[in-house]
Amino acid sequence: MVKQLSIPLAAFLLLAGCSQAPPAPPDTRPKDIEAIRAAEKQSNSDWASRDIDRIARFWADDATLLMPGAPAIKGNAAIKAAVKDMVADPNFALTFSATNVQVSKAGDYGYTEGTSTMKMTDKKTKKVVTETGKYLTVFHKQADGSWKAVEDMYNADAAPVPAKAAAAATKAPAGKSAKAVSPAARKRGAKKKKR
16 A cells, blocks of 8 residues: 555656756846936926925835935935925035936836936035036835835036036036036146247
8 A cells, every 4th residue: 555655646746856946936137227318307407396205205214314514314204304404505506317228127226326416506615516426326126116215315517517517517618528627727827828
């Protein structure tokens, strides 16, 4: 009796061990990348609106925002408070654009890196300045399928320059550098003209 049961049992175990692995889940990365790009595009519009609630929906409830010269800002409510101070400046404007977007194969995390331009009033001089910089944002796919920033960091390429100088630099003639000229270089140029 045992011998008769062991043959079918052995055959069953052999077949079970040879069964195919489940198919791999579909690769959703292209759609996820587009969804993250759309989230950043919407965030640019939200910043332009200056609506704190619209701006804050970019970050997850437990997100961390890392800004230059400031401690880490943890949690959506704290980020919202920091944003409120920023948009209170009537000259404030922020735009950013991803130069690279990647999503994990599992489709649960992604990141963007890119460039940003921020216009604001300098607290010391009370003049409007423009700051160019770069950022890195880590996104996590939420239960509803949306993407929210969970880690967001930016820093400046250099010290902010007066807004008029920044605008002139971006309109430099072809073949000329679009970099802002330092005050020391301006003085040297003025001395050469006097000679």
